[in-house]
Amino acid sequence: MSRKTFRRGIAAVGVAALTAGMTAGITAGMAGTASGAAATLAGAAEQSGRYFGAAISAGKLGDAQYTTIAGREFGMVTPENELKIDATEPVQNQFSFARADAVVDWATARGKRVRGHTLAWHSQQPAWMQSLSGTALRTAMVNHINGVMARYQGRIHAWDVVNEAFDDGTGGRRDSNLQRTGDDWIEVAFRTARAADPAARLCYNDYNIENWTWAKTRAVYNLVKDFRARGVPIDCVGLQAHVNSGSPYDPNFRTTLSSFAALGVDVQITELDVAGASPGTYAAIVTDCLAVPRCTGISVWGVRDTDSWRAWETPLLFDGSGAPKPAYTAVLNALNAGTPGPGPTPTPTPPPGTAGCRVTYATSAWNTGLTADITIANTGTTPVSGWRLAFTLPGGQAITSGWNAAYAPARGAVTATDLGYNAAIPPAGSTAIGFQATHTGDTARPASFTLNGTACAVG
Ligand code: 9MR
Secondary structure (H helix, E strand, O other): OOOOOOOOOHHHHHHHHHHHOOHHHHHHOOOEOOOOOEOOHHHHHHOOOOEEEEEEOHHHOOOHHHHHHHHHHOOEEEEOOOOOHHHHOOEOOEOOOHHHHHHHHHHHHOOOEEEEEEEEEOOOOOHHHHOOOHHHHHHHHHHHHHHHHHHOOOOOOEEEEEEOOEOOOOOOEOOOOOHHHOOOHHHHHHHHHHHHOOOOEEEEEEOOOOOOOOHHHHHHHHHHHHHHHHOOOOOEEEEOOEEEOOEOOOOOHHHHHHHHHOOOOEEEEEEEEEOOOOHHHHHHHHHHHHOOOOEEEEEEOOOEHHHOOOHHHOOOOEOOOOOEOHHHHHHHHHHHOOOOOOOOOOOOOOOOOOOOEEEEEEEEEOOOEEEEEEEEEEOOOOOEEOOEEEEEOOOOOEEEEEEOOEEEOOOOEEEEEOOOOOOEEOOOOEEEEEEEEEOOOOOOOOOOOEEOOEEOEEO
């Protein structure tokens, strides 16, 4: 796809990104309590259309305690090290995806989505890349982005395209071999990434950009503002949020989130951990995200304290024996108390005994393709157990891949059928599905939807 001809509707991107935020929690944990509060982090976050995720390591997927907690609590998975440059291209032009596949497959088999981390970074470069400079390095960076994104095309919700490109303290660019190829390396990385996988959200990710008064925060803000003004593709900012004495929580975090969001990008808390795991600090950070409609999700950087890169700080939500800590309860309660965010506003429950459905359908289109994020809400009082959603695609649209439903046929009058694990939609509940399609110019949505024979409200 030519960079020149490639355009993506800004408004459509926003809506699609927001609606897409629903998918993870639905599949990971809709379990509710008698009071209506969700019993898992993913389920609680999903109530406001957000995800709650974690960094997951391939080496721990054989640990049943680890996978039990992760499978239950998290709807978004970030491979902790397996998608980094040294892991995926250890020898130039020889890509290696076995360890990344282990995590991506574990996640997708359980209906979870994946954040990709990371494509261009000064750290964890393989030796061959460390020794490159100038045009050779720039070409290698572009080749790397293309190689990895092609492999996972359509399977990564958001990519940290560029990681940690700014200097602590000064607010200038961090010196690195990539930076020495020219200031435009970040922009080139994002343009390359958009062309490689138009369906992936493209994020800039960094640490110490949580405090609105810090020079580094403002420097990243100015980068994003400039990209937005010049049409350089960027969809989201990842704020790592490694909180400790050197980088303490400050309530102006909410201002940072809303300021970035006001530039027209989503914000995501991508690597949250809090030294000492203060329940109050965890709750404050979650509440800050919930207060900003475009804060679409939160990921913690590991499962148990013993899984943390800073294990000695015991910064996570589960202790080394897998027991939830007070911080876990604080986060769960904060999520359950959350205000409606990017997801659809809950519709009032109709009188007992009625059947009803509401479909929201957000598209994000580019010149030859589109993604559709569909939410099916049960607005009746009768539980749905097993569903078929029927709709007619405009001429020229053809589904190429989908998630959370089986689609047949690919064109025309399509039926989306549940995949078993998501067959149940309780009253006032919803489920999120979606697909990618090609089109020949008409990117409109279907005019109407029928759920198990009942016409649905739309919007
Ligand atoms: O958690 C990761 C740890 O296992 C690695 O040894 C380390 C190497 O750089 O990277 C850690 O993850 C980092 C992430 O990729 C970027 N932000 C900071 C994270 C903690 O260092």
